[in-house]
Amino acid sequence: MKAQTAGAAERGNDVTRPRILVVGAGFAGVECVRRLERKLSPDEADVTLVTPFSYQLYLPLLPQVASGVLTPQSIALSLRRSARYRTRIIPGGAIGVDLKAKVCVVRTITDRIVNEPYDYLVLAPGSVTRTFDIPGLTDNAFGMKTLAEAAYIRDHVISQLDLADASQDPAERASRLQFVVVGGGYAGTETAACLQKLTHSAVRRYPRLDPKLIKWHLIDIAPKLMPELGDKLGRSAQEVLRRRGIEVSLGVSIAKAGPEEVTFTDGRVVPTHTLIWTAGVVASPLIATLDAETVRGRLAVTPEMTLPGSDGVFALGDSAAVPDLAKGEEGAVCPPTAQHAMRQGKAVADNVIATLRGAPLQPYEHKDLGLVVDLGGRDAVSKPLGVELRGLPAQVAARGYHWWALRTGVAKVRVATNWTLNALAGDDFVRTGFQARRPAKLKDFEYTDTYLTPEQVRAHVEGSRPAAG
Numbered sequence: 001m002k003a004q005t006a007g008a009a010e011r012g013n014d015v016t017r018p019r020i021l022v023v024g025a026g027f028a029g030v031e032c033v034r035r036l037e038r039k040l041s042p043d044e045a046d047v048t049l050v051t052p053f054s055y056q057l058y059l060p061l062l063p064q065v066a067s068g069v070l071t072p073q074s075i076a077l078s079l080r081r082s083a084r085y086r087t088r089i090i091p092g093g094a095i096g097v098d099l100k101a102k103v104c105v106v107r108t109i110t111d112r113i114v115n116e117p118y119d120y121l122v123l124a125p126g127s128v129t130r131t132f133d134i135p136g137l138t139d140n141a142f143g144m145k146t147l148a149e150a151a152y153i154r155d156h157v158i159s160q161l162d163l164a165d166a167s168q169d170p171a172e173r174a175s176r177l178q179f180v181v182v183g184g185g186y187a188g189t190e191t192a193a194c195l196q197k198l199t200h201s202a203v204r205r206y207p208r209l210d211p212k213l214i215k216w217h218l219i220d221i222a223p224k225l226m227p228e229l230g231d232k233l234g235r236s237a238q239e240v241l242r243r244r245g246i247e248v249s250l251g252v253s254i255a256k257a258g259p260e261e262v263t264f265t266d267g268r269v270v271p272t273h274t275l276i277w278t279a280g281v282v283a284s285p286l287i288a289t290l291d292a293e294t295v296r297g298r299l300a301v302t303p304e305m306t307l308p309g310s311d312g313v314f315a316l317g318d319s320a321a322v323p324d325l326a327k328g329e330e331g332a333v334c335p336p337t338a339q340h341a342m343r344q345g346k347a348v349a350d351n352v353i354a355t356l357r358g359a360p361l362q363p364y365e366h367k368d369l370g371l372v373v374d375l376g377g378r379d380a381v382s383k384p385l386g387v388e389l390r391g392l393p394a395q396v397a398a399r400g401y402h403w404w405a406l407r408t409g410v411a412k413v414r415v416a417t418n419w420t421l422n423a424l425a426g427d428d429f430v431r432t433g434f435q436a437r438r439p440a441k442l443k444d445f446e447y448t449d450t451y452l453t454p455e456q457v458r459a460h461v462e463g464s465r466p467a468a469g
Contacts, residue, residue: 018045018356021104021118022087023094023286025051025079026059027338028317029124030407031345032352037084039353048088048116050106054079057147058411060338061402063187065150067194067376068427072151074414077407090116094125095450096289096457099310103461107450115464120312120352123299124345125284127318127336128446129277136257141182141277143442144191152440153276155431157195158202160273162431164213165206175271177213180262182254183278184220186373189237191278192218193375196246202429216246217270220279221253228335229371233381236390240379253279277442281336283319291454295321295333303363305348314352316344316364325365338405339369372398 020036022029029049036047058075065072079089092108104116129143142156143149157179164176179199181192196216203211218241225234225248238248254275255263261271283297292307293300298321299307305322307313316322318336322344334340343366351361370384372394380394389397399419406412452460 017043018119019117020045020047020120020122020352021050021116022047022122022124023050023104024124024126024284024317025049025053025056026124026126026317027056027341028126028345028348029122030056030077030079031342032122032124032316032349033079033087034082034084034407035346035349036352037082037086039349040356042086045120045356046088047086048090048118049079050090050092050094050104050116051079052091052093052109054089054091056407058402058406059145060186060405061415062144062147062150063190063194064374064376065147066144066153066157066191067198068154068429069194069376069422070415070418072147074411074418075406076147077411081408081410090114093450094286096452096454096460097121097123097286098457098461099290099292099307099313101458101461102312105452105457105460113460115461118312120355121314122348122352123286123307123313123315123319124317124341124348125286125319127281127283128285129442130280130282131277131442132279134254134256137254137277138442140257140259141275141442143445144187144276144278145281146445149445151432152445153195154198155433156274157198158429158431161199161202161206161209161429165208171271173209174213175260176273177209178215178217178270178272179274179276180217180219180270180272181276181278182219183280184218184222184225184248184250185278185280186226186371188218188220188276188278189226189241190374190376191276192216192246193241193244193379195276196241196244197376198427198429200244201427205429214245217249218246219249219252219254219264221251221265223250225250226373229373229381229383230388233383233388233390237373237375237381240375240381281318285451287319289452289454289457298333303365304351304361305344305364306351306361312355314348316348317341320344322364325363326367334364334366335368337368340366342405372401374398374402 055076061075064070092106095107096105106114160176164173167173225238253265255265263269299315301315301320303323305314305316321333324332324334347364372382378392380398382389382394382397
């Protein structure tokens with residue numbers, strides 16, 4: 001692999017302008033970049049964004065892509081559509097940061113290693129799927145964190161119906177029609193609910209298949225489903241799932257996972273070819289390369305979202321433990337949700353601009369607006385502003401919030417059109433070709449083994465500097 005150090009010769013006259021480097025194109029990173037583009041004049045600073053893909057993924061609607069309600073393009077919001085677009089995008093991922101040298105080490109999508117110097121650094125690398133040392137997990141489970149995973153899971157689930165329909169073996173047919181989702185949070189609950197809707201509708205097109213053979217399992221080690229919703233709404237969601245035939249098992253996890261069966265910690269063995277793992281997230285491994293103080297794996301930052309002891313470094317989103325001033329509790333930090341990430345992005349951009357202009361920084365404070373959970377069809381549970389809703393009113397609140405939160409008018413039109421078409425015409429249950437002969441699992445989508453250690457970062461940066469003389 002080649003190493004490249006950006007220099008004055010590459011930038012020409014631009015070297016005199018401050019360099020703002022933003023890592024991550026999630027809700028936090030994109031909102032930050034957009035605000036910088038709006039509020040900074042082109043000659044005030046250069047803005048660079050490090051991201052593998054030149055789009056912002058609207059993550060809360062990912063289960064609806066997996067179930068075919070929405071097309072992948074409808075929730076992938078292009079970063080190049082902005083009328084004020086001028087940000088330089090480096091297609092890749094940050095794999096290390098040398099805070100003393102003020103250099104971010106980036107691995108591009110072609111596996112080239114480049115050094116990107118900065119004057120101001122905004123860290124919003126997001127999170128990765130949290131896994132445990134469970135035998136066979138990463139080799140046999142699917143994740144639900146990226147657009148590619150959602151599209152792949154849809155292909156996989158439909159292929160199980162196709163293969164079961166073609167099989168003459170009753171045991172194989174039964175195993176292909178059992179599906180296991182691990183994780184009773186929002187992602188897992190919505191994934192199980194939406195995909196169960198998909199198989200329930202699709203099986204009508206398979207006259208050789210007995211609908212009773214299709215079984216969905218949702219399991220979680222926690223004693224309650226989505227505890228953030230409260231006991232009543234959590235029970236309501238659980239009742240909706242059970243009414244649909246989804247078996248919900250709480251206080252249970254996975255003991256081991258194989259290609260054709262999954263063993264639960266309560267001893268049950270479920271023959272299945274589909275294990276979807278959504279049991280939470282952890283901060284990006286990039287955070288460990290900084291050798292900085294953390295709170296439960298997230299960077300410890302000030303209320304202004306600055307990194308203590310590091311000049312010009314800001315951190316926000318899923319990878320930062322931003323103090324939750326609105327709660328007024330000692331040690332409370334903001335949850336890793338989209339509504340906080342979006343607002344933190346704007347607040348960090350304002351603080352970066354304030355630093356550039358010598359103005360005082362402002363602390364971040366936001367009162368949580370509530371939670372919405374879309375269970376597909378007319379089923380939903382929501383708690384906007386503390387008001388508990390169920391059924392159709394909750395569905396209106398959930399989809400209304402998501403539609404409003406989409407950043408572009410084009411995305412809003414696409415999503416609204418998809419919802420309308422799906423409600424009127426249903427699904428065609430078409431596989432798009434992601435399901436290849438060699439299956440792709442959790443370990444194939446999240447490259448968590450590509451990050452450097454703090455020592456490797458320093459050695460790389462030192463080794464790539466031009467020799468004096």
